[in-house]
Amino acid sequence: MNAKARRTIVRRGILGVLAWLAFWEVGSQLGEWIGVAVPFLDKVPPPHAVVGDLAELIGEAGYWNSWALSLQRVLWGFAFAIAIGVPLALLIVTIRTFRGLFFPIFETLRPIPPLAWVPLAIIFWPTQELSITFVTFLGAFFPIVLNIVDGAAQIDRRLVLISRTLGLGRVGTFARVLLPSTLPAMVTGAAVGMGITWEVVVAAELISGGGNTSGDGGLGFLVWNSYQGGDLPRIVVGMISLGVAGYLSSTMVRALGARLMPWRRAA
Amino acid sequence: MSAVVAQAPPGVNAGAISIREVGKSYGEGKGRVVALERCSFEIAPGEFRVIVGPSGCGKTTLLGAIAGFHPITEGEIRLDGELLCGPGVPQARPGGDRVVVFQHSTLFPWMTVLDNVTYGPVVQGRMTRDEARERARDQLAAAGLVGYEDLYPGELSSGVARRVEIVRALVNEPRVLLLDEPFRGMDSITKSVMQQGLLELYDRSRVTVFFITHDIEEAVFLGSRVSVMSTRPGRVQATIDVDIPRPREVGVLTSPCFRELVGQVSELVRDEARRAFEAGERELA
Numbered sequence: 001m002n003a004k005a006r007r008t009i010v011r012r013g014i015l016g017v018l019a020w021l022a023f024w025e026v027g028s029q030l031g032e033w034i035g036v037a038v039p040f041l042d043k044v045p046p047p048h049a050v051v052g053d054l055a056e057l058i059g060e061a062g063y064w065n066s067w068a069l070s071l072q073r074v075l076w077g078f079a080f081a082i083a084i085g086v087p088l089a090l091l092i093v094t095i096r097t098f099r100g101l102f103f104p105i106f107e108t109l110r111p112i113p114p115l116a117w118v119p120l121a122i123i124f125w126p127t128q129e130l131s132i133t134f135v136t137f138l139g140a141f142f143p144i145v146l147n148i149v150d151g152a153a154q155i156d157r158r159l160v161l162i163s164r165t166l167g168l169g170r171v172g173t174f175a176r177v178l179l180p181s182t183l184p185a186m187v188t189g190a191a192v193g194m195g196i197t198w199e200v201v202v203a204a205e206l207i208s209g210g211g212n213t214s215g216d217g218g219l220g221f222l223v224w225n226s227y228q229g230g231d232l233p234r235i236v237v238g239m240i241s242l243g244v245a246g247y248l249s250s251t252m253v254r255a256l257g258a259r260l261m262p263w264r265r266a267a
Numbered sequence: 268m269s270a271v272v273a274q275a276p277p278g279v280n281a282g283a284i285s286i287r288e289v290g291k292s293y294g295e296g297k298g299r300v301v302a303l304e305r306c307s308f309e310i311a312p313g314e315f316r317v318i319v320g321p322s323g324c325g326k327t328t329l330l331g332a333i334a335g336f337h338p339i340t341e342g343e344i345r346l347d348g349e350l351l352c353g354p355g356v357p358q359a360r361p362g363g364d365r366v367v368v369f370q371h372s373t374l375f376p377w378m379t380v381l382d383n384v385t386y387g388p389v390v391q392g393r394m395t396r397d398e399a400r401e402r403a404r405d406q407l408a409a410a411g412l413v414g415y416e417d418l419y420p421g422e423l424s425s426g427v428a429r430r431v432e433i434v435r436a437l438v439n440e441p442r443v444l445l446l447d448e449p450f451r452g453m454d455s456i457t458k459s460v461m462q463q464g465l466l467e468l469y470d471r472s473r474v475t476v477f478f479i480t481h482d483i484e485e486a487v488f489l490g491s492r493v494s495v496m497s498t499r500p501g502r503v504q505a506t507i508d509v510d511i512p513r514p515r516e517v518g519v520l521t522s523p524c525f526r527e528l529v530g531q532v533s534e535l536v537r538d539e540a541r542r543a544f545e546a547g548e549r550e551l552a
Binding site: 156159163165168176 | 373421
């Protein structure tokens, strides 16, 4: 992508965000201004109120501590999900018996919402941090495994045949053909999984008792705690923080993936 | 341009294929489909054999059996006298002595052209990476493919990709080159360039070629012999010698001898196609 195309993308992104903010500001205030309320939006604090809270929060060490805490939990959960999910998915893909034995269990556990795991997570692990990390791990684990399993089903069988013809054994074919073939699915799974870790961090941080200030204890906890305190703008700040964090980290996963797959850039 | 493809020593390991009474059926009972039945023929070392026949006559099945992609159910296939598959060994072991080029590219998308071409000899331990690279550069140059070495397959046109694939096959010094409609779907200009290129590579290497096509002019232009296969049971119905001297140039295409042979093969194929069509109609009725 050249510099010009990149600038266009950035410009459109900024324009989109600004347009949305304007819509939101007008929508949430329209009821007050002319007496005709916009459904849903009229219950949300307008951006200028949120910005006020955001400015306040940015000044608090606790808010940044929340970022750090949540990021740490998400990254550990994600790292374990990759470390366990990728080998497991490859086993499912390559060993039919293993797939038969394991896949039904996997598919049963997959739809269980991470929130439902919270009580068990607390019982399972000795520390609060481990319990929280476990729940974020669950969020990333399932999409990573599922993407690789689906991705492997799309592999061009002829590439495997050609590799065997060109003299590679089963192990070599696995390493030189199957792994690179499933790499795109791995990257997609990782990007989706990374997003979901941020989604579940709210549920995960229910476990957290919070910090000293209302901002401390993780971004997910911030949302929950603000809800209990009835601070609507602060909830919105927490939500936006989670969204931005998820977007940034998924983008980083994709960028890393693109580096691992130079041939995709070429195509 | 030097002859970079090693000449196989005549006589031994020269790529003689012997197909005897080969049968292949899928499924059981009512759903059983017989793809090949008592199919027999011989291909001489260094021969360019073209197989034509209506769709579904088992051409590709036969190619896959030689390559070792799937088992046969009857008969035997030998390469230079060695049993590839037959009684007790239903499926041949895939190997670099029988390399396949398909209609659609099977270049590894994640490897550059050079890595694709050197892949075989390197993983087989026949050459070091550097040796293989040097050789691959020579071969690519001989095939008119200079400047493509560091590109990925996704960046190549289909014609270039196919030529790279044929070079990748030849670098393995196969005894038999198995080509399954490699030029199908190409526009006529590209196709003609590809055919000429393949003939040049063949004239240099004199590797045995097993070439499947639907295109009768292509069959006669390329082949030393053309076999017409029949449908259900799939077997060789007739084999026609193409006595046109090599090297062949495009001028051949308009010679009376060429037209005569094309007419002959067309007639045989037409008969087979009609029979296949009628058989299909009977089945539907």
